[in-house]
Amino acid sequence: MNSIQNESVEKIARIQWLELQKQLLYLQKNSKFYKKLFKDNAIDISEIRTEADLRRIPLTTKEDLQNYNEDFLCVSEEEVIDYVTTSGTLGNPVNFALNENDLERLAENERQSFEMIGMLKGDKVQITTTLDRRFIAGMAYFLGLRKLGAGIIRTGSGLPHLQWDSILRFKPNYLVAVPSFLLKMIEYAQANSIDYKNSSVKAAVCIGEPLRDQHNNLNALGKKITQLWDIELFSTYASTEMATSFTECVYHTGNHIKPELIYTEVLDESGNPVKIGEIGELVISTLQVQTMPLLRFATGDLVSYIADICECGRNSMRLSPVLGRKKQHIKYKGTSLYPQHIIDVLIGEVLIPNFIIVVQKDEVGMDLLSIKLADTISEKEIAVLRQGFQTSLQVIPEIVLVNEKELNKLKHPVGSRKPVLFLDLRTTEI
Numbered sequence: 089m090n091s092i093q094n095e096s097v098e099k100i101a102r103i104q105w106l107e108l109q110k111q112l113l114y115l116q117k118n119s120k121f122y123k124k125l126f127k128d129n130a131i132d133i134s135e136i137r138t139e140a141d142l143r144r145i146p147l148t149t150k151e152d153l154q155n156y157n158e159d160f161l162c163v164s165e166e167e168v169i170d171y172v173t174t175s176g177t178l179g180n181p182v183n184f185a186l187n188e189n190d191l192e193r194l195a196e197n198e199r200q201s202f203e204m205i206g207m208l209k210g211d212k213v214q215i216t217t218t219l220d221r222r223f224i225a226g227m228a229y230f231l232g233l234r235k236l237g238a239g240i241i242r243t244g245s246g247l248p249h250l251q252w253d254s255i256l257r258f259k260p261n262y263l264v265a266v267p268s269f270l271l272k273m274i275e276y277a278q279a280n281s282i283d284y285k286n287s288s289v290k291a292a293v294c295i296g297e298p299l300r301d302q303h304n305n306l307n308a309l310g311k312k313i314t315q316l317w318d319i320e321l322f323s324t325y326a327s328t329e330m331a332t333s334f335t336e337c338v339y340h341t342g343n344h345i346k347p348e349l350i351y352t353e354v355l356d357e358s359g360n361p362v363k364i365g366e367i368g369e370l371v372i373s374t375l376q377v378q379t380m381p382l383l384r385f386a387t388g389d390l391v392s393y394i395a396d397i398c399e400c401g402r403n404s405m406r407l408s409p410v411l412g413r414k415k416q417h418i419k420y421k422g423t424s425l426y427p428q429h430i431i432d433v434l435i436g437e438v439l440i441p442n443f444i445i446v447v448q449k450d451e452v453g454m455d456l457l458s459i460k461l462a463d464t465i466s467e468k469e470i471a472v473l474r475q476g477f478q479t480s481l482q483v484i485p486e487i488v489l490v491n492e493k494e495l496n497k498l499k500h501p502v503g504s505r506k507p508v509l510f511l512d513l514r515t516t517e518i
């Protein structure tokens with residue numbers, strides 16, 4: 089497989105559409121789930137010739153994957169090599185499986201991603217994410233780097249001392265990391281007098297957390313990391329379901345789509361495509377996948393298309409960073425918001441580390457937005473925060489001061505592995 093990204097926009101679209109048609113035929117022949125879906129909706133796939141035709145096919149949801157998981161399997165079980173699950177951030181994890189072809193496709197996907205950020209054969213890369221735990225991406229990084237010809241150090245997740253020991257021993261110039269873990273590594277280096285600022289590491293390929301805002305500038309987390317450690321951060325966006333990653337090139341102006349591996353749509357609430365630059369839900373169809381291909385899968389992630397030509401010369405469309413989850417949309421005093429917008433003001437502009445964003449409905453069904461803060465905050469800080477909200481969001485949420493202990497209890501409910509920063513008390517979905 090060679091990347092088609094440098095072909096003309098028209099040729100890319102043509103190749104992508106051919107791949108999609110191949111996948112439709114494959115699903116019609118091999119997928120129990122999609123065969124039934126086509127039949128139930130009287131869809132003859134030979135009549136799917138345009139994007140408008142494609143939109144006649146109903147969306148596949150996370151619930152479909154949960155309820156009919158085995159019906160998505162298109163190969164016999166003896167062909168399966170790798171069994172993985174989704175992360176399960178919003179619900180139960182879902183099973184996925186990959187055969188030889190899918191692992192090779194995944195390797196090619198990551199090879200292209202690493203190449204896109206300027207990595208070459210001979211570069212050394214330390215993978216600080218897990219390679220096991222049923223995680224699709226760890227193995228994908230290893231396979232992609234191997235295909236590229238890079239040197240790989242598999243430290244796995246956590247263990248800052250092992251990370252630094254490996255950096256000092258093997259002198260990698262790249263890390264693959266979750267952004268907030270980079271902060272932990274910096275903390276460890278500072279506490280143990282490691283000269284991290286002069287280490288061999290020049291850049292990190294980041295996963296799992298947004299690093300940039302909708303204008304592609306570093307967000308609060310990204311700024312915090314680079315202020316402490318002057319390395320280049322590359323944002324990527326991927327999921328088990330998509331089996332493909334969207335990656336920034338060296339110009340950092342959105343995540344390039346790999347058109348031969350995935351077909352994307354960005355849709356409004358009514359299922360119609362949004363205009364370039366407008367925000368909508370990302371709907372994907374995997375291409376060239378054999379074991380569990382997905383057709384028109386609704387990711388729940390809100391993104392926009394970036395269409396202007398990238399300076400790197402690739403003509404593929406790009407996606408903005410994920411700007412929110414569809415279910416987390418807030419409409420407050422006529423303004424559309426997502427939790428990340430509010431978090432960026434709290435952390436980025438005012439540096440308030442301890443907060444919870446609460447959204448609930450008032451008696452007429454409108455969203456009420458408030459921020460709970462520890463009552464140790466000063467009047468002056470509150471004034472700066474209000475100003476920050478007004479400037480960045482054009483609205484000021486209600487600010488509620490609570491006892492610090494009470495706030496921490498709310499932030500760390502029993503059984504939760506991550507602190508709760510956003511509490512959604514609305515009962516009806518939007």
Ligand SMILES: [Zn+2]
Nearest residue numbers: 337398400402
């Ligand atoms: Zn580019």
